[in-house]
Amino acid sequence: MRVLVTGGAGFIGSAIARRLVDDKHDVVVVDNLSTGSRENVPLAAELVELDVAQAGFVRRLPSGGYDAVCHLAAQSAGVVSAEDPYYDLQANAASTLLLTRWCIERGVRRFLYASSMAAYGDVRELPAHEDASPSVPVSYYGLSKLASEHLLRLASREGLSVTSFRMFSVYGPGQNLGNLKQGMASIYLAYLLRGEPVPVTGSLERFRDFVYIDDAVEAWMAALALGETTSPVYNVGSGSRTTVRELLAALKAALGLRPDHPVQENPGSPSDQFGIWADIRRIAKELQWRPTIPLEVGLRRMVAWAVERATPEGRW
Template sequence: MERVLITGGAGFIGRFVADELMRRGHQVRVLDSLIEQVHGQIDRPAMLHEDVELIRADVRDGAAVARALEGIDSVVHLAAEVGVGQSMYEVERYTSVNDVGTAVLFEKLIQRPVRRVVTASSMSIYGEGLYRDQDGALVETAERTTLRDGQRNWEPVDAQGRPLAPVATPEWKRPNLASIYALNKYVQERTTHILAAPYGIEGVCLRLFNVYGPGQALSNPYTGVLAIFAARLLNGQQPMIFEDGEQRRDFVHVTDVARAFADALELPGAAGGTFNIGSGTDRSVTEVARALARAMGKNQIEPEIVGKARIGDIRHCFCDTGRAREAIGFEARQDFEAGLAELAEWVAEQTAEDRVHSARAELEARGLVA
């Protein structure tokens, strides 16, 4: 048994990680600022286990971080501003919380080392995922031509203009940082690996793909895509999908992600590693929107295909889970349809303020929708 600090632990993923760690016999302390965009105006999230000690403070507050680390054996670092689109205009806020907050945490860890730190990274650091060209060669550096309104071909092509075929993305694929959020997550990842080992700390990073499940912030228009779709459907509105809706993603249930964090914290084989955490199954965004509508009993509501792209978005990226399977035995267990049914059941008991159109207007006003 260890005493574990989870930064950002009052958030969607953090609450499930806390539950999983406590189920395994660990004691959990959470440091979280409870920002209004995610949590609304509350003092403590209802889904945060009553036995979790909560310290309400900003991860950039060095004195608070030092207090939070007292008596702690290991750290799960989740504290971050999350959202590709918003990161492209709230640049200082995202960089400060994500990069400076991580720097503050590690400065305090230098003074008070722990056994292991597991940091949440993101699939966004890849930019476009891995592709294969028509000659069979793998392509790590796929890019799209300049995006424009109503274009018909959203797919990356090779130098000869031939379409590329997306394949599962492994950890060795080089980063292609297409948004400030992606840059932030890569800085968090590299900070963990650069600073952990010299001070006798074991550093681990988990690159999360699209996490979904009950408890996500439905009124936050920059949260996970399934939560955004669920909020729209709950209010009788069409899920809004950029481009043509055929972009492919990997959706992984939050309970699988929580188990991955707990295993990455405990198992010797994780030390020093960086691992993809996803389901290993790719789905189109339109397919997912329709499946969620069915699960919520809203079959009659078809998604709205916008035909425009957000600057910083990528076309295809889905998960190669081989390294995580070999090092920590990770495999996603949650069936997707069953996970959607669980999400739909939870959403039916919620209220959500639909802020999607205001978020889109904000992006368009800043020239971030092509």
């Protein structure tokens, strides 16, 4: 297959690109290297530097046929979407519109999309099920992800085979510890590595669903292998909840730090979901996908990876 991976220089996109290259597929990566890096892109993949927030970027995509698009390029931080909602909408929703139109015109059959748990907002019933209604995002980021899902539904009426993954908190080796605006586990780890107090926005009782990077990649591969999925949207999570307090305790333990290593509690943000975790019955049934790496194991791997790469002062 020839696959276009947008955001393929980032954390999840590069892991998907690597997996595709390992499986002998041709991979074209599109990325503007804003939060991703060139070193993340597998050598066998072609990297094209483009900004998906720019109208008409699709005209500059390398020519030739494509079998599938994996669209992960995005402004990936909720906090940035609050600072610059217009940019968020361009990078995260308008890009999806342009890519789906391009697929339909070019006869590209398959489209996989990196949606997010943020599309749910604060759902009343937990764990969150894909059919939970109404989905009312509480951030511009969640809104643009949900808008993209709807754009894909429209495109599917014109024959595009679409699958959106509402990924929960993906973590693991490869996450950008230099980006202190996105990724709960990676942000906390960055501070802990430096031995500094960990700034926490909002209550320590907030909760999330952490899913290991390799497990998340396998969900994408399972859908790609099918050609068409039964449902247009799947949760990708562990199916269990972890509070911020529990996450911090597990990270401190993995680093060998004292349990009372200081945490600095800051006021919460209205654009942050309080707590959410995933109902994963649909993806288990339809894609035969299950998470395989328990949080403690995944965090130990992530910590070992980070310790090896950080400077002696714990800098990134």
